[in-house]
Amino acid sequence: MRKVYVDTTAYFTKDGDIFPLKFVWEDGRKYTVDKVLDKRKAASLKVGGQGIRYTCRVLGKEIYMFLEDGNRWFIEGK
Amino acid sequence: MRIGLQVQNTNFHNMLYFTFTKMLNRGYNINTEHQFAKVKKMERVILHSDLNSFYASVECLYNPAIRDKPVAVAGSVERRHGIILTANIIAKKGYGIKVGEAIWQARQKCSDLVVVPPNYSLYIRFSKEAREIYRTYTDLIESFGIDEAWLDVTESTKLFGTGEKIADEIRRRIREELGITASVGVSYNKVFAKLGSEIKKPDATTVITPENYRDLVWRLPVSDLLYVGRATFRKLAKVGILTIGDLANSPLSFLKRLLGKWGEYLWTFANGYDTSPVVKLDYEGVIKGIGNSTTTPRDLGNDKDVRLMFYVLAESVAERLRRHNFKCRTVQIYIRDNELKSIERQAKLKDYSFVSRELAEKAFSIFKDNWTWERPIRSIGLRATDLVTADTYMQLSMFDDENKKPKLEKLESSIDDIRRRFGHYSVQRGLLLTDSMLNCNPIEENVIFPVSYFR
Numbered sequence: 001m002r003k004v005y006v007d008t009t010a011y012f013t014k015d016g017d018i019f020p021l022k023f024v025w026e027d028g029r030k031y032t033v034d035k036v037l038d039k040r041k042a043a044s045l046k047v048g049g050q051g052i053r054y055t056c057r058v059l060g061k062e063i064y065m066f067l068e069d070g071n072r073w074f075i076e077g078k
Numbered sequence: 079m080r081i082g083l084q085v086q087n088t089n090f091h092n093m094l095y096f097t098f099t100k101m102l103n104r105g106y107n108i109n110t111e112h113q114f115a116k117v118k119k120m121e122r123v124i125l126h127s128d129l130n131s132f133y134a135s136v137e138c139l140y141n142p143a144i145r146d147k148p149v150a151v152a153g154s155v156e157r158r159h160g161i162i163l164t165a166n167i168i169a170k171k172g173y174g175i176k177v178g179e180a181i182w183q184a185r186q187k188c189s190d191l192v193v194v195p196p197n198y199s200l201y202i203r204f205s206k207e208a209r210e211i212y213r214t215y216t217d218l219i220e221s222f223g224i225d226e227a228w229l230d231v232t233e234s235t236k237l238f239g240t241g242e243k244i245a246d247e248i249r250r251r252i253r254e255e256l257g258i259t260a261s262v263g264v265s266y267n268k269v270f271a272k273l274g275s276e277i278k279k280p281d282a283t284t285v286i287t288p289e290n291y292r293d294l295v296w297r298l299p300v301s302d303l304l305y306v307g308r309a310t311f312r313k314l315a316k317v318g319i320l321t322i323g324d325l326a327n328s329p330l331s332f333l334k335r336l337l338g339k340w341g342e343y344l345w346t347f348a349n350g351y352d353t354s355p356v357v358k359l360d361y362e363g364v365i366k367g368i369g370n371s372t373t374t375p376r377d378l379g380n381d382k383d384v385r386l387m388f389y390v391l392a393e394s395v396a397e398r399l400r401r402h403n404f405k406c407r408t409v410q411i412y413i414r415d416n417e418l419k420s421i422e423r424q425a426k427l428k429d430y431s432f433v434s435r436e437l438a439e440k441a442f443s444i445f446k447d448n449w450t451w452e453r454p455i456r457s458i459g460l461r462a463t464d465l466v467t468a469d470t471y472m473q474l475s476m477f478d479d480e481n482k483k484p485k486l487e488k489l490e491s492s493i494d495d496i497r498r499r500f501g502h503y504s505v506q507r508g509l510l511l512t513d514s515m516l517n518c519n520p521i522e523e524n525v526i527f528p529v530s531y532f533r
Contacts, residue, residue: 043257
Protein backbone atom coordinates (compact mmCIF):
# COMPACT_ATOMS: atom_id res chain seq x y z
CA MET A 1 0.00 0.00 0.00
CA ARG A 2 1.07 3.56 -0.62
CA LYS A 3 1.07 6.69 1.47
CA VAL A 4 -0.86 9.29 -0.52
CA TYR A 5 -0.65 12.91 0.64
CA VAL A 6 -3.78 14.86 -0.32
CA ASP A 7 -4.82 18.51 -0.52
CA THR A 8 -7.49 18.92 2.12
CA THR A 9 -10.07 21.49 3.13
CA ALA A 10 -10.54 21.39 6.89
CA TYR A 11 -12.82 22.97 9.45
CA PHE A 12 -11.23 24.57 12.54
CA THR A 13 -13.58 24.79 15.50
CA LYS A 14 -13.31 27.60 18.02
CA ASP A 15 -12.20 25.03 20.61
CA GLY A 16 -9.14 24.11 18.58
CA ASP A 17 -10.44 20.92 16.96
CA ILE A 18 -9.80 20.21 13.31
CA PHE A 19 -12.03 18.16 11.00
CA PRO A 20 -11.56 17.33 7.31
CA LEU A 21 -14.34 18.46 4.94
CA LYS A 22 -13.05 17.75 1.42
CA PHE A 23 -9.94 16.37 -0.20
CA VAL A 24 -8.50 16.03 -3.69
CA TRP A 25 -7.25 12.54 -4.64
CA GLU A 26 -4.02 12.22 -6.62
CA ASP A 27 -5.88 11.84 -9.94
CA GLY A 28 -7.59 15.20 -9.39
CA ARG A 29 -11.00 13.87 -8.36
CA LYS A 30 -12.62 15.73 -5.49
CA TYR A 31 -14.33 13.97 -2.60
CA THR A 32 -16.49 15.23 0.24
CA VAL A 33 -16.24 13.80 3.74
CA ASP A 34 -19.85 12.97 4.64
CA LYS A 35 -19.19 12.25 8.29
CA VAL A 36 -16.32 11.87 10.73
CA LEU A 37 -17.10 8.71 12.73
CA ASP A 38 -14.06 8.59 15.01
CA LYS A 39 -10.97 10.63 15.84
CA ARG A 40 -7.96 9.29 17.72
CA LYS A 41 -4.19 9.18 17.70
CA ALA A 42 -2.94 6.17 15.80
CA ALA A 43 -0.14 4.76 13.71
CA SER A 44 -0.60 3.45 10.19
CA LEU A 45 1.43 0.27 10.00
CA LYS A 46 0.17 -0.33 6.46
CA VAL A 47 1.79 2.67 4.80
CA GLY A 48 4.11 3.89 7.56
CA GLY A 49 3.12 7.00 9.42
CA GLN A 50 1.60 8.35 12.58
CA GLY A 51 -0.75 11.13 13.53
CA ILE A 52 -4.37 11.85 14.35
CA ARG A 53 -6.53 9.28 12.58
CA TYR A 54 -10.00 10.29 11.40
CA THR A 55 -12.37 7.51 10.46
CA CYS A 56 -14.43 9.16 7.70
CA ARG A 57 -17.43 8.15 5.63
CA VAL A 58 -16.87 9.02 1.97
CA LEU A 59 -19.38 7.86 -0.68
CA GLY A 60 -20.77 5.31 1.75
CA LYS A 61 -17.34 3.80 2.45
CA GLU A 62 -15.26 4.09 5.59
CA ILE A 63 -11.71 5.37 5.11
CA TYR A 64 -8.93 6.58 7.38
CA MET A 65 -7.51 10.06 6.98
CA PHE A 66 -4.34 10.87 8.96
CA LEU A 67 -3.28 14.34 10.06
CA GLU A 68 0.50 13.99 10.28
CA ASP A 69 2.50 16.22 12.63
CA GLY A 70 -0.39 18.71 12.63
CA ASN A 71 0.19 19.96 9.10
CA ARG A 72 -0.17 17.30 6.36
CA TRP A 73 -2.97 14.91 5.50
CA PHE A 74 -2.43 11.43 4.10
CA ILE A 75 -4.63 8.51 3.11
CA GLU A 76 -3.74 4.83 2.82
CA GLY A 77 -3.77 4.22 -0.95
CA LYS A 78 -4.09 0.87 -2.72
CA MET B 79 -3.07 20.42 47.64
CA ARG B 80 -1.76 17.52 45.65
CA ILE B 81 1.62 19.05 45.09
CA GLY B 82 1.96 19.77 48.79
CA LEU B 83 1.27 16.17 49.57
CA GLN B 84 3.87 14.88 47.18
CA VAL B 85 6.56 17.15 48.49
CA GLN B 86 5.82 15.82 51.92
CA ASN B 87 6.11 12.30 50.67
CA THR B 88 9.49 12.92 49.15
CA ASN B 89 10.72 14.56 52.30
CA PHE B 90 9.52 11.64 54.30
CA HIS B 91 11.41 9.23 52.08
CA ASN B 92 14.54 11.30 52.18
CA MET B 93 14.32 11.55 55.94
CA LEU B 94 14.10 7.81 56.28
CA TYR B 95 16.98 7.38 53.89
CA PHE B 96 19.15 9.76 55.84
CA THR B 97 18.40 8.18 59.19
CA PHE B 98 19.19 4.89 57.61
CA THR B 99 22.52 5.94 56.14
CA LYS B 100 23.39 7.66 59.41
CA MET B 101 22.83 4.40 61.22
CA LEU B 102 25.02 2.62 58.75
CA ASN B 103 27.77 5.17 59.19
CA ARG B 104 27.70 4.67 62.90
CA GLY B 105 28.40 1.04 62.31
CA TYR B 106 25.05 -0.50 63.23
CA ASN B 107 25.03 -3.92 61.83
CA ILE B 108 22.37 -4.29 59.34
CA ASN B 109 19.11 -5.68 60.38
CA THR B 110 17.65 -3.91 57.45
CA GLU B 111 14.66 -6.08 56.75
CA HIS B 112 13.38 -4.92 60.09
CA GLN B 113 14.30 -1.27 59.55
CA PHE B 114 12.61 -1.13 56.21
CA ALA B 115 9.48 -2.88 57.27
CA LYS B 116 8.32 0.59 58.28
CA VAL B 117 8.92 2.05 54.83
CA LYS B 118 7.13 -0.78 53.12
CA LYS B 119 3.83 0.43 54.51
CA MET B 120 3.81 3.35 52.16
CA GLU B 121 5.36 1.56 49.25
CA ARG B 122 5.74 3.57 46.09
CA VAL B 123 4.65 2.42 42.64
CA ILE B 124 7.30 3.33 40.09
CA LEU B 125 7.23 2.53 36.39
CA HIS B 126 10.19 2.59 34.04
CA SER B 127 9.27 2.72 30.39
CA ASP B 128 11.83 1.95 27.70
CA LEU B 129 10.95 2.48 24.03
CA ASN B 130 12.44 -0.61 22.36
CA SER B 131 15.17 0.00 19.75
CA PHE B 132 13.74 3.49 19.58
CA TYR B 133 15.41 5.07 16.53
CA ALA B 134 15.24 1.87 14.51
CA SER B 135 11.59 1.27 15.44
CA VAL B 136 10.55 4.72 14.25
CA GLU B 137 12.45 4.23 10.98
CA CYS B 138 10.78 0.84 10.47
CA LEU B 139 7.35 2.35 11.15
CA TYR B 140 7.90 4.99 8.48
CA ASN B 141 9.29 2.57 5.94
CA PRO B 142 7.29 -0.68 5.88
CA ALA B 143 9.55 -2.10 3.15
CA ILE B 144 12.50 -2.50 5.55
CA ARG B 145 10.45 -3.72 8.52
CA ASP B 146 11.37 -7.39 8.13
CA LYS B 147 15.05 -6.76 7.46
CA PRO B 148 17.99 -6.10 9.78
CA VAL B 149 18.02 -2.31 10.20
CA ALA B 150 20.47 0.01 11.91
CA VAL B 151 20.41 3.75 12.38
CA ALA B 152 23.92 5.17 12.09
CA GLY B 153 25.74 8.47 11.69
CA SER B 154 27.32 9.52 8.42
CA VAL B 155 30.53 7.78 7.36
CA GLU B 156 31.77 10.76 5.31
CA ARG B 157 31.64 13.00 8.35
CA ARG B 158 33.32 10.29 10.42
CA HIS B 159 30.29 9.75 12.65
CA GLY B 160 29.85 6.25 11.27
CA ILE B 161 28.79 4.27 14.35
CA ILE B 162 25.62 2.32 15.01
CA LEU B 163 23.23 4.37 17.15
CA THR B 164 20.42 1.79 17.33
CA ALA B 165 19.68 -1.52 15.66
CA ASN B 166 16.34 -3.28 15.40
CA ILE B 167 15.68 -6.64 17.03
CA ILE B 168 16.37 -8.64 13.85
CA ALA B 169 19.82 -7.06 13.58
CA LYS B 170 20.58 -7.42 17.28
CA LYS B 171 19.34 -10.96 17.87
CA GLY B 172 19.88 -12.43 14.43
CA TYR B 173 23.31 -10.98 13.70
CA GLY B 174 24.67 -9.85 17.04
CA ILE B 175 24.98 -6.23 16.00
CA LYS B 176 25.73 -3.92 18.90
CA VAL B 177 25.17 -0.24 19.55
CA GLY B 178 28.44 1.70 19.29
CA GLU B 179 30.05 -0.50 16.64
CA ALA B 180 31.46 1.03 13.50
CA ILE B 181 29.35 0.49 10.40
CA TRP B 182 32.05 -1.60 8.73
CA GLN B 183 32.17 -3.93 11.76
CA ALA B 184 28.41 -4.38 11.59
CA ARG B 185 28.56 -5.00 7.83
CA GLN B 186 31.06 -7.82 8.44
CA LYS B 187 28.49 -9.57 10.62
CA CYS B 188 25.59 -8.89 8.27
CA SER B 189 26.26 -7.92 4.68
CA ASP B 190 22.65 -6.93 3.86
CA LEU B 191 22.20 -4.67 6.86
CA VAL B 192 19.98 -1.70 5.98
CA VAL B 193 21.73 1.41 7.31
CA VAL B 194 19.63 4.57 7.56
CA PRO B 195 20.71 8.05 8.65
CA PRO B 196 19.14 9.44 11.83
CA ASN B 197 16.19 11.83 11.71
CA TYR B 198 16.29 13.48 15.13
CA SER B 199 13.37 15.84 14.74
CA LEU B 200 11.14 12.83 14.09
CA TYR B 201 12.49 10.98 17.16
CA ILE B 202 11.96 14.03 19.33
CA ARG B 203 8.36 14.22 18.11
CA PHE B 204 7.79 10.58 19.07
CA SER B 205 9.50 11.08 22.42
CA LYS B 206 7.16 13.97 23.13
CA GLU B 207 4.12 11.95 22.05
CA ALA B 208 5.14 9.18 24.45
CA ARG B 209 5.50 11.75 27.19
CA GLU B 210 1.97 12.98 26.46
CA ILE B 211 0.73 9.44 27.04
CA TYR B 212 2.62 9.20 30.35
CA ARG B 213 1.21 12.57 31.36
CA THR B 214 -2.33 11.24 31.36
CA TYR B 215 -1.35 9.02 34.32
CA THR B 216 1.00 11.20 36.37
CA ASP B 217 2.83 14.50 36.42
CA LEU B 218 5.88 12.93 38.07
CA ILE B 219 7.87 11.96 34.98
CA GLU B 220 11.66 11.82 34.88
CA SER B 221 13.08 11.41 31.41
CA PHE B 222 16.29 9.49 31.05
CA GLY B 223 17.58 10.21 27.60
CA ILE B 224 15.19 10.44 24.68
CA ASP B 225 13.70 6.95 24.95
CA GLU B 226 13.41 6.13 28.66
CA ALA B 227 11.43 7.59 31.54
CA TRP B 228 10.50 6.88 35.14
CA LEU B 229 6.94 7.50 36.26
CA ASP B 230 5.79 7.72 39.87
CA VAL B 231 2.17 6.52 39.76
CA THR B 232 1.73 5.94 43.51
CA GLU B 233 -1.14 8.41 43.78
CA SER B 234 -2.62 7.48 40.41
CA THR B 235 -3.24 3.86 41.39
CA LYS B 236 -6.38 5.02 43.19
CA LEU B 237 -7.76 6.26 39.87
CA PHE B 238 -6.37 3.83 37.31
CA GLY B 239 -5.75 0.56 39.15
CA THR B 240 -2.53 -1.25 39.97
CA GLY B 241 0.89 -0.36 38.59
CA GLU B 242 0.78 -3.39 36.34
CA LYS B 243 -2.55 -2.32 34.89
CA ILE B 244 -1.25 1.18 34.18
CA ALA B 245 1.90 -0.30 32.61
CA ASP B 246 -0.16 -2.53 30.32
CA GLU B 247 -2.35 0.38 29.31
CA ILE B 248 0.66 2.57 28.55
CA ARG B 249 2.13 -0.23 26.41
CA ARG B 250 -1.13 -0.68 24.51
CA ARG B 251 -1.41 3.03 23.85
CA ILE B 252 2.19 3.34 22.66
CA ARG B 253 1.63 0.39 20.34
CA GLU B 254 -1.65 1.68 18.90
CA GLU B 255 -1.13 5.42 18.94
CA LEU B 256 2.57 5.57 18.06
CA GLY B 257 3.10 2.29 16.23
CA ILE B 258 6.22 1.38 18.23
CA THR B 259 6.69 -0.75 21.35
CA ALA B 260 7.79 -0.20 24.91
CA SER B 261 8.83 -2.52 27.71
CA VAL B 262 7.81 -1.42 31.18
CA GLY B 263 9.17 -2.37 34.59
CA VAL B 264 6.94 -1.91 37.63
CA SER B 265 8.46 -1.82 41.09
CA TYR B 266 8.71 0.01 44.40
CA ASN B 267 11.95 1.82 43.59
CA LYS B 268 13.58 3.36 40.53
CA VAL B 269 16.48 0.92 40.29
CA PHE B 270 14.31 -2.20 40.23
CA ALA B 271 11.83 -0.56 37.85
CA LYS B 272 14.66 0.06 35.39
CA LEU B 273 15.93 -3.50 35.73
CA GLY B 274 12.35 -4.69 35.22
CA SER B 275 12.03 -2.92 31.88
CA GLU B 276 15.12 -4.79 30.67
CA ILE B 277 14.10 -8.28 31.76
CA LYS B 278 11.48 -8.85 29.07
CA LYS B 279 11.56 -7.12 25.68
CA PRO B 280 9.88 -5.98 23.50
CA ASP B 281 6.37 -4.91 24.46
CA ALA B 282 6.19 -6.56 27.88
CA THR B 283 5.50 -5.66 31.50
CA THR B 284 7.65 -7.02 34.34
CA VAL B 285 6.56 -6.55 37.93
CA ILE B 286 9.20 -6.69 40.66
CA THR B 287 7.79 -6.86 44.17
CA PRO B 288 9.42 -7.20 47.60
CA GLU B 289 8.32 -10.84 47.39
CA ASN B 290 9.84 -11.79 44.04
CA TYR B 291 12.89 -9.53 43.65
CA ARG B 292 15.22 -12.21 44.93
CA ASP B 293 14.19 -14.51 42.08
CA LEU B 294 14.03 -11.88 39.36
CA VAL B 295 16.72 -9.34 40.16
CA TRP B 296 19.34 -11.25 42.09
CA ARG B 297 19.97 -13.65 39.24
CA LEU B 298 20.98 -10.84 36.86
CA PRO B 299 24.65 -10.08 36.20
CA VAL B 300 25.92 -7.25 38.38
CA SER B 301 26.87 -5.24 35.28
CA ASP B 302 23.13 -4.69 34.60
CA LEU B 303 22.89 -2.51 37.70
CA LEU B 304 22.96 1.28 37.32
CA TYR B 305 26.39 2.77 37.97
CA VAL B 306 28.22 -0.52 37.50
CA GLY B 307 30.42 0.32 34.58
CA ARG B 308 33.42 -1.49 33.22
CA ALA B 309 35.83 -0.42 35.98
CA THR B 310 33.48 -1.24 38.85
CA PHE B 311 32.54 -4.53 37.22
CA ARG B 312 36.19 -5.53 37.05
CA LYS B 313 36.70 -4.73 40.73
CA LEU B 314 33.63 -6.70 41.73
CA ALA B 315 34.46 -9.66 39.51
CA LYS B 316 37.88 -9.88 41.11
CA VAL B 317 36.31 -10.61 44.49
CA GLY B 318 33.78 -13.01 43.03
CA ILE B 319 30.74 -10.74 42.94
CA LEU B 320 29.12 -11.59 39.63
CA THR B 321 25.38 -11.27 40.16
CA ILE B 322 23.27 -8.57 41.80
CA GLY B 323 22.43 -11.15 44.47
CA ASP B 324 26.13 -11.60 45.29
CA LEU B 325 26.37 -7.85 45.72
CA ALA B 326 23.29 -7.64 47.92
CA ASN B 327 24.52 -10.38 50.19
CA SER B 328 28.03 -8.99 50.59
CA PRO B 329 28.82 -7.29 53.89
CA LEU B 330 28.40 -3.55 53.57
CA SER B 331 31.65 -2.73 55.36
CA PHE B 332 33.51 -4.86 52.83
CA LEU B 333 31.94 -3.08 49.86
CA LYS B 334 32.70 0.29 51.39
CA ARG B 335 36.34 -0.68 51.69
CA LEU B 336 36.36 -1.92 48.11
CA LEU B 337 34.48 0.89 46.36
CA GLY B 338 34.21 3.76 48.83
CA LYS B 339 30.85 5.49 49.10
CA TRP B 340 29.74 3.92 45.84
CA GLY B 341 29.91 0.58 47.57
CA GLU B 342 27.18 1.77 49.88
CA TYR B 343 25.04 3.11 47.04
CA LEU B 344 25.33 -0.09 45.05
CA TRP B 345 24.54 -2.24 48.05
CA THR B 346 21.46 -0.08 48.68
CA PHE B 347 20.40 -0.46 45.05
CA ALA B 348 20.91 -4.22 45.00
CA ASN B 349 18.76 -4.69 48.07
CA GLY B 350 15.95 -2.48 46.81
CA TYR B 351 16.46 0.20 49.44
CA ASP B 352 16.87 2.98 46.89
CA THR B 353 14.58 5.84 47.86
CA SER B 354 15.55 8.47 45.31
CA PRO B 355 12.40 10.25 44.14
CA VAL B 356 11.17 10.54 40.56
CA VAL B 357 12.10 14.11 39.66
CA LYS B 358 10.04 16.07 37.16
CA LEU B 359 12.54 16.34 34.35
CA ASP B 360 12.18 16.81 30.63
CA TYR B 361 14.66 15.04 28.41
CA GLU B 362 16.55 18.30 28.06
CA GLY B 363 16.95 18.43 31.80
CA VAL B 364 17.92 21.36 33.96
CA ILE B 365 20.52 23.39 32.12
CA LYS B 366 23.82 23.54 33.98
CA GLY B 367 26.04 24.07 31.01
CA ILE B 368 25.76 24.42 27.27
CA GLY B 369 28.29 22.82 25.04
CA ASN B 370 29.04 21.47 21.61
CA SER B 371 31.63 19.05 20.48
CA THR B 372 32.29 17.60 17.10
CA THR B 373 34.44 15.09 15.32
CA THR B 374 35.81 17.20 12.51
CA PRO B 375 35.58 16.02 8.87
CA ARG B 376 39.39 16.03 8.70
CA ASP B 377 42.05 16.04 11.41
CA LEU B 378 43.12 19.46 12.66
CA GLY B 379 46.82 20.06 12.20
CA ASN B 380 47.61 23.59 13.32
CA ASP B 381 46.54 26.50 15.51
CA LYS B 382 44.67 28.14 12.65
CA ASP B 383 42.37 25.13 12.23
CA VAL B 384 41.72 24.97 15.95
CA ARG B 385 40.94 28.67 16.20
CA LEU B 386 38.46 28.33 13.33
CA MET B 387 36.75 25.36 14.98
CA PHE B 388 36.49 27.23 18.28
CA TYR B 389 34.71 30.02 16.43
CA VAL B 390 32.30 27.55 14.82
CA LEU B 391 31.53 25.97 18.20
CA ALA B 392 31.45 29.27 20.11
CA GLU B 393 28.90 30.72 17.70
CA SER B 394 26.60 27.79 18.30
CA VAL B 395 27.15 27.76 22.07
CA ALA B 396 26.67 31.53 22.32
CA GLU B 397 23.52 31.37 20.23
CA ARG B 398 22.07 28.75 22.53
CA LEU B 399 23.08 30.74 25.61
CA ARG B 400 21.15 33.70 24.22
CA ARG B 401 18.19 31.54 23.25
CA HIS B 402 17.90 30.30 26.85
CA ASN B 403 18.68 33.75 28.28
CA PHE B 404 21.96 32.78 29.94
CA LYS B 405 25.44 34.23 30.34
CA CYS B 406 28.39 32.09 31.32
CA ARG B 407 31.51 32.64 33.40
CA THR B 408 33.52 29.49 32.79
CA VAL B 409 34.71 28.11 29.48
CA GLN B 410 35.73 24.46 29.18
CA ILE B 411 37.46 22.89 26.23
CA TYR B 412 37.78 19.29 25.23
CA ILE B 413 40.39 17.99 22.81
CA ARG B 414 40.88 14.48 21.54
CA ASP B 415 43.79 13.49 19.31
CA ASN B 416 43.77 10.96 16.50
CA GLU B 417 44.83 8.20 18.87
CA LEU B 418 41.76 8.94 20.98
CA LYS B 419 43.65 10.40 23.94
CA SER B 420 41.74 13.34 25.32
CA ILE B 421 42.15 16.29 27.66
CA GLU B 422 39.69 18.66 29.28
CA ARG B 423 40.68 22.09 30.58
CA GLN B 424 38.76 25.10 31.83
CA ALA B 425 39.24 28.73 32.75
CA LYS B 426 37.19 31.69 33.87
CA LEU B 427 36.20 34.67 31.78
CA LYS B 428 36.78 38.13 33.18
CA ASP B 429 33.06 38.75 33.16
CA TYR B 430 29.80 36.90 32.45
CA SER B 431 29.22 36.82 28.73
CA PHE B 432 27.29 35.37 25.80
CA VAL B 433 29.41 37.00 23.12
CA SER B 434 30.81 34.36 20.79
CA ARG B 435 34.14 36.11 20.20
CA GLU B 436 34.90 36.25 23.92
CA LEU B 437 34.12 32.54 24.30
CA ALA B 438 36.18 31.56 21.27
CA GLU B 439 39.21 33.64 22.19
CA LYS B 440 39.12 32.33 25.77
CA ALA B 441 38.89 28.76 24.50
CA PHE B 442 41.79 29.38 22.16
CA SER B 443 43.96 30.82 24.92
CA ILE B 444 43.23 27.81 27.15
CA PHE B 445 44.18 25.64 24.23
CA LYS B 446 47.47 27.47 23.63
CA ASP B 447 48.41 26.99 27.28
CA ASN B 448 47.68 23.28 27.33
CA TRP B 449 48.35 21.66 23.97
CA THR B 450 51.76 20.77 22.66
CA TRP B 451 50.84 19.41 19.21
CA GLU B 452 52.25 15.94 19.56
CA ARG B 453 49.49 14.55 17.38
CA PRO B 454 46.76 15.98 15.14
CA ILE B 455 43.31 16.54 16.65
CA ARG B 456 40.30 14.39 15.78
CA SER B 457 37.57 15.95 17.84
CA ILE B 458 37.11 19.17 19.69
CA GLY B 459 34.55 20.64 22.06
CA LEU B 460 33.62 23.84 23.81
CA ARG B 461 31.33 24.19 26.79
CA ALA B 462 29.99 27.14 28.76
CA THR B 463 29.20 26.60 32.44
CA ASP B 464 28.70 28.61 35.60
CA LEU B 465 25.54 30.14 34.15
CA VAL B 466 23.46 33.09 35.30
CA THR B 467 20.36 34.57 33.72
CA ALA B 468 21.41 37.15 31.16
CA ASP B 469 19.39 40.10 32.46
CA THR B 470 20.75 39.96 35.99
CA TYR B 471 22.74 42.86 37.53
CA MET B 472 26.46 42.87 36.80
CA GLN B 473 29.45 44.45 38.50
CA LEU B 474 30.84 47.05 36.12
CA SER B 475 34.56 47.46 35.71
CA MET B 476 36.38 50.74 36.26
CA PHE B 477 39.03 49.96 33.69
CA ASP B 478 37.20 48.38 30.77
CA ASP B 479 35.12 50.17 28.20
CA GLU B 480 31.67 49.29 29.50
CA ASN B 481 29.94 51.03 26.62
CA LYS B 482 31.34 48.52 24.20
CA LYS B 483 29.68 45.50 25.82
CA PRO B 484 26.02 46.32 25.10
CA LYS B 485 27.02 47.13 21.53
CA LEU B 486 28.63 43.73 21.05
CA GLU B 487 25.64 42.02 22.65
CA LYS B 488 23.23 43.88 20.39
CA LEU B 489 25.30 42.94 17.38
CA GLU B 490 25.12 39.25 18.27
CA SER B 491 21.36 39.39 18.82
CA SER B 492 20.95 41.04 15.42
CA ILE B 493 22.92 38.22 13.85
CA ASP B 494 20.56 35.74 15.54
CA ASP B 495 17.62 37.59 13.97
CA ILE B 496 19.16 37.58 10.52
CA ARG B 497 19.99 33.88 10.78
CA ARG B 498 16.52 33.02 11.98
CA ARG B 499 14.99 34.67 8.94
CA PHE B 500 17.53 33.86 6.23
CA GLY B 501 19.34 30.76 7.47
CA HIS B 502 22.53 30.04 9.35
CA TYR B 503 24.90 30.65 6.45
CA SER B 504 23.44 34.04 5.50
CA VAL B 505 25.83 35.92 7.82
CA GLN B 506 29.26 34.56 8.54
CA ARG B 507 32.61 35.53 9.89
CA GLY B 508 35.36 36.03 7.33
CA LEU B 509 37.50 33.58 9.25
CA LEU B 510 35.04 30.75 8.64
CA LEU B 511 35.13 31.24 4.88
CA THR B 512 38.79 30.24 4.81
CA ASP B 513 37.94 26.55 5.16
CA SER B 514 34.53 25.44 3.95
CA MET B 515 35.11 21.83 4.97
CA LEU B 516 35.36 22.62 8.66
CA ASN B 517 32.58 25.21 8.70
CA CYS B 518 29.25 23.81 9.87
CA ASN B 519 26.21 24.66 11.96
CA PRO B 520 26.42 22.42 15.03
CA ILE B 521 22.93 23.38 16.24
CA GLU B 522 21.16 21.87 13.25
CA GLU B 523 23.65 19.23 12.20
CA ASN B 524 24.04 17.94 15.72
CA VAL B 525 24.13 14.24 16.55
CA ILE B 526 22.14 13.23 19.61
CA PHE B 527 23.40 9.98 21.05
CA PRO B 528 20.96 7.82 23.00
CA VAL B 529 21.68 8.12 26.71
CA SER B 530 22.35 4.81 28.38
CA TYR B 531 23.98 5.88 31.62
CA PHE B 532 23.38 8.29 34.47
CA ARG B 533 24.13 11.88 33.61
